[in-house]
Amino acid sequence: MVNHPFLRRTALKNMALGVTAWSTSSWLPALADVASATGKKPKSVILIWLNGGPATIDLWDLKPGNQNGGPFRKIDTKVPGMQISEHLPGLAAQAADFSLIRSMSTREGDHSRARFVSMTGYTPQGAIKFPAFGSLVAHEFNVENDIPAYVHIGGRPAISGGGFLGPQFAPFVVGGRSRRRGPDNVDLKVADLAPVSPDQQAERLQLQSELGSLSTMPTSVVTDALNSARDRALRLMNPQAASVFNLEEEQASVREAYGPGSFGQGCLMARRLVQRGVSFVEVSLNGWDTHSNNFERVKELSQQLDRGCASLLNDLRERGLLKDTLVVCQGEFGRTPRINGQDGRDHWPASWAMMLAGAGIRGGQVIGETSDDGAEIKSxxxxxxxxxxxxxxxxxLDPRKQNMSNVGRPIRLADPDGTPLEELL
Structure with missing residues (x-):
């Protein structure tokens, strides 16, 4: 215990400096220690986030021969009657493992609002701080692990905090800092993550305990966030925990299979994370806001998506992880069936498509149908x-389960207006 007034002030000053340094790193939203409370075998979710709103009419629901169809061909998959883009051959070979929803219909055409709704399942409502569904999954399974329970890979998360669940359930951000773009760029750094010896870790945990007993400051959102960051930072000093982010531990052939860039390698990192019990991993593939030059850009992005996502599904299946890992692939909305004057497609929430695979989902299904021109939902x-x-x-998880919000109102995991798609379950 630090009792001398001078030593106490010095220690608190040093701790304050240390917390400030942590808060400027990418591990500010790191998660607090958690313990299992559900009594169920926890499952994991991997969200493949197609940031910007993908032209799903050029991915999952092509319309060749129609004036809205564009130049891409449809190809057969392993599932009779299911066809997808010619630029997704790897996924076509694994169609028995995934299902498509071709009848997504939402209202928000603004990126920020659409991302909020896609990530929380709710429209903004006054002062309620809705958490992302990644935070909800992490909270509900509450798995004891030194690795953060919710990890976001690539770019900035749409919902950066933990909402009314608290900062301990906010996403832990990996990469996304490099200004260099391109399919071969790898930006998956965890800032300042360096292993320490067991003795160093024990000393720092002891210092944390001693300084924590000295603090008489009232708690607040800010201090809670800093405490969460500090606690997770100390736990990630465990070399075994930190090693999950080291892709060099994988065989070169495995790394090569996923593709060379941040997205493909991020998919590999996602597999490593769920293999170690992480509840929710989000991997972002940016660049889908194709108001111009849509087809060239979608072709390039499709090739990255196909290589990374197909390798992920195959790897999960071969390792026996797919049955306990739900893979979701979507963006915030689709894009207009009509091609604009810049050879692009604009925002279109009225009719779009997405993919689901793995835990709890029956593969090989196609849910819903759009009109011949892709503009309307037919079923x-x-x-x-x-x-x-x-x-x-x-x-x-029971979507009717409630958590108390920051305004004292119980909020269900999923909006009460929602109905599960029984044909997928």
Missing amino acids: KPTRTADLMATIFRGVG
């Missing part, structure tokens, strides 16, 4: 609330 319109209810059911 099984599906809202974000329905998708969220399906996701929670898929991983064994």
Whole structure:
């Protein structure tokens, strides 16, 4: 215990400096220590986030021969009757493992609002601080692990905090700092993450305990966030925990299979994380806001998506992890069936498609249908609330389960208006 007034002030000053340094690193939203409370075998979710809103009419629901169709061909998959883009051959070979929803229909055409709704399952409502569904999954499974329970790989997360669940359930951010773009760029650094010896770790944990007993400051959102960051930073000093982020531990052939860039290698990191019990991993593939030059850009992005996502599904299946890992692939909305004057497609929430695979999901299904021009839903319109209810059911969570919000109002995991898609479960 630090009792001398001068030593006490010095120690507190040093701790303050240390916390400030931590808060400027990418591990400010790191998670606090958690313990299992559900009594169920925890499952994991990997969200492949197609940031910017992908032209799903050029991925999952092509319209060749129609004036809206564009130049891409459809190819057969392993599932009779299911066809997808010619630029997704790896995924076509694994169609038995995934299902498509071709009838997503949402209302938000603004990136920020659409991302919020896609990530939380709710529209903004006054002062309520809705958490991302990644935070909800991490909170509900509450797995004891020195590795953060919710990890975001690449770019900035749409919801950076933990909402009314608290900062300990915010996403831990990996990479996304490099200004260099391109499919071969790898930016997966965890800032300042360096292993320490067991003796050093023990000394720092002891110092944490002693300084914690000295503090008489009232708690606040800021101090809670800093405490969460400090606690997780100390736990990640465990070399075994930190090693999960080291892709050099994988065989070169495995790394090569996923593709050379941040997205492909991020998919590999996602597999390593769920293999170590992480509840939710989000891997972002940026660049889908294709108002111009849509087809050239979608072709390049599709090749990255196909290599990384197909390798991920194959790897999860071969390791026996797919049955306990739900893979979700989507963006915040789709893009206009009509091609604009710049050979691009604009925002279109009215009719779009997405993919689900793994835990709790029956593969090889196609849910819903759009019109011949792709502009309207012909069958099984599906809202974000329905998708969220399906996701929670898929991983064994009751979408009706409630958590108390920051305004004292109980909030369900999924919007009560949502209905799970039973044909997928």
